[in-house]
Amino acid sequence: MTESASSLNYRQAQxxxxxxxxxxxxxxxxxxxxxxxxxxxxxxxxxxxLGEVExxxxxxxxGVGVTVYLxxxxxxxxxxxxxxxxxxxxxxxxxxxxRFTAADPFAGLADPDRLATEFPDLSLCHPWSLSVxxxxxxxxxxxxxxxxxxxxxxxxxxxxxxxxxSQFVYANSHGxxxxxxxxxxxLSTTLIAQQDGDMQRDYWYSSARHPQDLLSAAEVxxxxxxxxxxxxxxxxxKTGQYPVLFEAPLAAGLIGHFVSAVSGGALYRKMSFLVDxxxxxxxxxxxxIDEDPFIPRGIASGAFDNEGVATCARTLVADGVAQGYFLSxxxxxxxxxxxxxxxxxxxxxxxxxxGEDFAALLQKLGTGLLVTELLGHxxxxxxxxxxxxxxxFWVENGVLAYPVEEITIAGNLKDMFRDIIAIGSxxxxxxxxxxxxxxxxxxxxAGE
Numbered sequence: 001m002t003e004s005a006s007s008l009n010y011r012q013a014q015x016x017x018x019x020x021x022x023x024x025x026x027x028x029x030x031x032x033x034x035x036x037x038x039x040x041x042x043x044x045x046x047x048x049x050l051g052e053v054e055x056x057x058x059x060x061x062x063g064v065g066v067t068v069y070l071x072x073x074x075x076x077x078x079x080x081x082x083x084x085x086x087x088x089x090x091x092x093x094x095x096x097x098x099r100f101t102a103a104d105p106f107a108g109l110a111d112p113d114r115l116a117t118e119f120p121d122l123s124l125c126h127p128w129s130l131s132v133x134x135x136x137x138x139x140x141x142x143x144x145x146x147x148x149x150x151x152x153x154x155x156x157x158x159x160x161x162x163x164x165x166s167q168f169v170y171a172n173s174h175g176x177x178x179x180x181x182x183x184x185x186x187l188s189t190t191l192i193a194q195q196d197g198d199m200q201r202d203y204w205y206s207s208a209r210h211p212q213d214l215l216s217a218a219e220v221x222x223x224x225x226x227x228x229x230x231x232x233x234x235x236x237x238k239t240g241q242y243p244v245l246f247e248a249p250l251a252a253g254l255i256g257h258f259v260s261a262v263s264g265g266a267l268y269r270k271m272s273f274l275v276d277x278x279x280x281x282x283x284x285x286x287x288x289i290d291e292d293p294f295i296p297r298g299i300a301s302g303a304f305d306n307e308g309v310a311t312c313a314r315t316l317v318a319d320g321v322a323q324g325y326f327l328s329x330x331x332x333x334x335x336x337x338x339x340x341x342x343x344x345x346x347x348x349x350x351x352x353x354x355g356e357d358f359a360a361l362l363q364k365l366g367t368g369l370l371v372t373e374l375l376g377h378x379x380x381x382x383x384x385x386x387x388x389x390x391x392x393f394w395v396e397n398g399v400l401a402y403p404v405e406e407i408t409i410a411g412n413l414k415d416m417f418r419d420i421i422a423i424g425s426x427x428x429x430x431x432x433x434x435x436x437x438x439x440x441x442x443x444x445x446a447g448e
Contacts, residue, residue, distance in 0.1 A: 007042045007127060007165055010062075012179055015040070018082055019171035022066050025091040027173065031068040031098075033109050035307070038064045038082075038179075039168035046135040048143060049158035053136055059164075068094045072103040106333040109307070112174045114329075114339055116304035116311070123296040125181035126210040128163040135161040138187065138217055145221025146191040150229045157201065159189035159221070163211075176308040183209050184299070187220050193228040200234065200403075202227035202373075207430040209297045227372075230393075234403035236447035237394055243368035243421075244409060244443040245361055245395070248428050250374055251351075251438035255289070257413055258282070259346055261381050262322060264331020273384035273414060274322070283320035284420040286354050291316050291324075293347035300432035306344035316349065320418075351435035353425040361424045361439050363398035369445055370395050371409065384413040408446040416440055 015038040026034035043059040064087065065078040075098030079090040130138075143159035162185065169179030188205030204224035206215035246254060258274070266272035274282060293311035295301050304310055307329055315323050327335065328343035341347075356364065375389030387410040393400045411419075424436030 008040055008167055008181070009042075010040055010167070012167065012169060012181070015167065015169040015179060016171065016177055018064060018087070019169050019177060021084075022064060022087055022091060023171055023173055025088055026066060026068045026094070029068075029091055029095050030070065031095060031173075032071055033069040033173045034066060035109060035170070035172035036064065036066045037168055037170045037306075039166065041164065041166035043162065043164035044130070044132070044135065045160060045162045046132060046139055047158050047160040048136060048139040050156055051140055051143065054158055056132055064090065066091055066094050068098050069108060070095070070098045072105060072107045073098045073101045074104065074107045075099070075101060106330055108329070109172050109174055110309045110329040110339060110343075114310060114341075115174060115176045115308045116178070118310075119178060119303050120294060122294060122298065122301045122303070124183070124209055124298075124301060125165070125167075126183045126297075127165055128183070128185050128211045130161070130163055130211075135163075139189075141217040142187060142189045142221045143191070145218045146189055146225030146228070147221075149222055149225030150193065152193045152195050152229055152232065153191050153225045154194055155192035157190035157192065157203075160187075162186045170304075170306065170308055172308060174308075178304065178308070180302065185209070185211050185214060187214050187217060189221055189224045191221075191224045191228045193225075193232055195232045198232055198234075200228055200231035202231060205430070207299070209299065213297065213429075231391070231403045231405075234391065234405040236406050237369070237404050237445060238448050239446045240444075241442045242445050243365045244440045244445070245365050245368070245370045246438045246440070247370065247372045247392070248424065248426050248435060248437045250371060251423075252428075252431060252433040252435045253374070254416070254438060255349060255351060255433050255435055257379060257381065257386075258417065259326060259349070261384075261413070262325045263342070264325065264327040264335065266381060267325060268331055268334035271382050273382060277322045278325065280322055281320050281418075282322045283317055283417045285320040286423070287317055287320045287417070287420055288315070288352040289317040290314070290350045290352070291347055292350060293341075295348050298348045299430070300346060300348045302347060305341045307339070309339050309341040309343065311341040311347055346432060349433040349435075351423060351433065353427070353436045354423045356422050356424055358424050358426045358437055361422055361437055362395055362400070364422050365395055365439055366398060367396050369393075369404070369407075369409070370400065379413070386411050386413050386416060404447070406447070410444045410446065411440075416443065
């Protein structure tokens with residue numbers, strides 16, 4: 001972890017001192033236990049449209065949050081003011097809330113023996129010294145690259161360049177006090193293609209912790225332009241049951257539905273279609289998912305979770321069988337289990353491919369649907385029912401035949417997970433889940 005990033009206003013040691021002050025105040029005001037997080041973030045965002053500057057934004061925020069316990073009654077308060085008087089007022093507010101909150105037998109800090117003690121350098125903070133002028137030119141180059149793809153790309157919703165730095169320190173009354181700095185940068189564009197009265201839009205983006213890991217402006221623009229053009233002339237398909245291939249960016253979302261269903265809150269509330277799924281066959285036997293919190297520059301890397309609990313590399317799904325849940329200390333206690341270090345979410349999920357590239361997946365699909373865009377939020381994680389608007393391409397004999405739109409794909413996630421027959425090697429590295437395209441043997445497609 002770097003000691004400071006040039007655009008951040010505080011050093012890690014200063015944030016740690018503030019967190020310690022908050023814990024001392026909580027103890028003085030009668031808290032039996034407390035935890036605090038102090039954070040800061042800065043960013044710059046530039047967008048252009050048709051070569052003209054649309055917006056230039058600078059963001060900067062800081063905050064301190066404190067959670068206190070009076071026995072097992074809990075109170076929380078936060079402030080964006082780091083002054084001594086504001087810190088005291090914030091602690092007092094949290095104490096007052098706890099006094100009027102019913103005791104919860106499952107509330108409390110993480111177990112001391114589960115707190116992280118090792119903090120490897122995961123190379124998460126890489127400031128991007130990008131002036132506004134340079135950002136504008138980069139955004140313009142991205143948009144122009146897309147427009148150069150084809151004369152039919154004659155309009156745009158714009159291109160943007162974002163750079164962000166953040167840092168935090170988490171501390172609790174068990175003696176844990178540690179934090180980290182991080183960066184996140186992105187480059188994106190959304191382009192519009194028109195032909196014979198038909199208008200279609202599509203986009204592409206790249207996101208990474210290190211600017212060197214971003215795709216070039218030329219690549220982002222080219223992909224966005226090509227994607228917009230290839231959607232021209234879209235039509236509907238006949239209703240029926242067909243094989244369905246989820247393009248890689250959407251396939252990661254399917255894995256996200258699994259994560260939601262095996263996360264603590266959904267499990268202890270019995271609001272998941274995967275209650276009591278540990279050790280059960282959830283996916284097709286070819287599915288294998290690992291979790292690795294220690295990938296250098298990883299978007300979701302970290303040595304500890306939001307409660308200071310140590311993270312660990314593990315196998316989440318092996319041969320389609322669920323091997324683990326995502327539990328915070330609270331949800332673990334509710335379930336009679338131990339925290340898995342997931343207060344705050346998952347850490348770098350790696351979905352193993354089944355050996356086929358994208359072209360091979362199309363051949364395996366044969367005749368069916370390639371989905372490249374999903375619309376709406378028709379996913380019920382209580383029942384597993386899945387129904388969403390979609391757009392993409394009709395595939396015949398392993399070849400893209402024509403673009404399709406205004407269709408709906410439907411199924412149940414329980415069946416969909418078991419109907420996975422291939423996972424592509426075409427992984428995108430731009431989020432917490434690294435997954436190639438996923439081919440399902442069948443889904444209901446509603447069109448004409």
